């Protein structure tokens with residue numbers, strides 16, 4: 001057990017920080033780094049940190065180090081940041097800048113005659129948040145960032161790594177020397193209990209845990225978040241040291257638990273983020289609760305000790321003191337064994353799931369074939385993907401390889417969004433029943449949906465799939481109009497039931513067009529200039545009438561996702577709905593694929609036409625993967641149906657599904673995903689349009705928001721569909737870790753339809769993978 005007193009050596013915590021005036025700091029930056037600008041102070045416990053706004057607009061962090069900091073340790077910090085930048089370039093860590101004489105470290109004399117090492121770093125964007133403000137997805141993201149830092153640093157070593165710092169949790173026993181600074185008796189006893197547990201349970205086990213260089217201060221002061229709730233900056237490597245890897249997680253968890261409404265819940269979510277990238281070993285899970293206690297005691301005792309030393313700096317030193325003792329009190333009252341067990345089980349639930357033995361790919365394909373039969377859709381890709389987990393825009397296979405999911409619209413707010421998962425879990429623990437009993441969420445969801453629709457669409461019915469919603473829409477339309485004939489677009493898809501497969505020419509066997517269905521061409525701006533809708537719909541309605549059938553409805557996917565992705569002018573649907581109403585028929589806007597903000601301009605894609613459909617059907621992304629679908633219509637249409645029969649679906653509108661859908665609406669709103677679809681979609685189409693200039697096989701780039709089509713042709717003048725090329729590009733992109741699909745009658749339109757949380761970088765990755773695939777299409 002270590003006994004040394006904390007102040008037995010020259011310690012930065014025990015040495016007054018540098019005190020350059022702003023003008024002196026500014027002059028140092030100009031003389032040493034050649035950067036002229038203005039300096040503003042930033043907080044620091046032991047250094048002097050300044051934001052340097054250079055005259056050319058760029059921002060830097062100027063760090064004047066405490067003279068007690070050893071040069072070797074400071075060099076180690078800069079080298080660690082450079083190492084991270086090299087192995088995980090997307091991880092937003094500060095980048096050290098060179099001085100005029102090409103060094104990362106310069107010396108400058110301070111006003112008091114002491115010599116200081118001065119460093120300059122890139123200034124990272126984002127804001128420091130506090131725990132109670134954190135959304136679930138942010139807790140998760142912070143946990144994942146902590147794991148990434150650990151992974152990025154695991155290949156890093158520096159001889160100064162043995163540098164001793166009291167903040168290193170392995171030195172926890174030394175904190176006993178500081179107990180005398182705590183005058184509050186109960187607090188001192190609480191700290192003693194934690195130290196006792198540490199000495200008994202953690203100390204003996206620490207030497208056997210995974211150890212490496214760690215950041216050692218990943219608190220929310222040093223993890224910045226941006227507008228889109230992603231980690232945008234990891235700063236302050238001043239406590240970097242070689243110790244047990246799990247300490248970084250313990251330190252981060254403390255700051256995520258402070259003032260959180262349910263600290264252990266926050267802890268669990270962050271641990272899930274962490275274990276999504278790195279497993280926690282059993283021995284680490286065993287001590288994590290006590291390490292959290294140790295960090296809290298370190299914060300509490302070091303603050304007390306330093307206030308006694310520097311009373312003039314008390315405000316800064318004690319900034320987190322009350323919440324530290326409050327959290328200690330909370331965990332102590334819960335009892336440390338109980339708190340430790342909850343934290344332990346959060347760590348291991350993922351680990352044990354992951355370590356379960358999985359059958360090999362070939363065996364699973366064979367078993368799948370045997371029990372699921374030949375009618376089930378074939379697996380995509382020559383080398384089928386065996387997926388085991390997903391998060392955000394990424395899916396991971398059984399080998400741990402990541403794939404950018406640029407194809408699946410169901411996880412509209414990102415795969416496994418913690419907010420949606422939590423809503424489902426919470427409601428399924430509370431109540432799940434049917435709509436013959438009164439419960440709140442189904443009413444709340446219906447009200448929320450009605451509020452998003454144009455006036456008049458005031459009635460909602462809930463089902464479980466898009467097919468079911470379209471099936472019921474057809475029953476409503478036929479009952480209301482008395483008609484029996486339908487119109488759809490030439491390569492549409494509207495569902496899998498007997499009714500809706502009849503409305504899905506994409507699935508018809510050749511020559512098997514049902515007698516009650518007519519088709520119209522989609523508005524293809526690339527091949528036919530968009531066509532004249534009124535003429536085509538008029539002919540289709542006449543054809544039905546000629547066969548003795550009154551038309552009941554036109555089912556339309558407003559972005560024509562199965563027809564090859566087309567965005568007609570607003571007049572298209574306006575003319576069609578007029579023609580339909582004149583014939584006594586209704587318009588069903590099938591938003592199953594393109595709804596929920598995908599178009600970028602509106603929540604529902606029909607809205608850009610300025611029309612009010614008679615019926616709107618919703619599905620797929622509605623529960624981010626949890627089954628739920630709906631029909632929204634006018635009251636009079638629902639009333640006509642009610643005169644004949646009532647409507648009940650066992651699972652339709654169940655509370656779990658409704659909570660999932662409500663949380664999806666919340667996330668779309670709070671994370672501004674519609675706007676994001678618009679902005680990132682634009683960026684993606686711009687990148688693809690640039691590719692088009694280099695690749696003659698790209699005949700057309702089109703779409704709206706995050707529904708993007710890239711039509712491949714043999715050559716632009718003939719416009720002959722390049723179907724085989726499209727199939728091979730899909731395969732090659734999969735090998736490069738990007739998943740897309742294809743659509744259109746010739747399957748030659750690459751279909752890019754990612755979750756709406758796609759980032760600009762993800763969009764760039766799609767473009768570069770397509771570029772590479774078009775350069776080497778035969779790879780696939």
Ligand SMILES: Cc1ncc(COP(=O)(O)O)c(C=O)c1O
Nearest residue numbers: 465466467493494495557592593
């Ligand atoms: C436009 C459209 N409508 C309806 C459906 C059917 O939905 P589900 O597969 O949930 O039954 C789909 C499914 O792909 C679709 O894309």
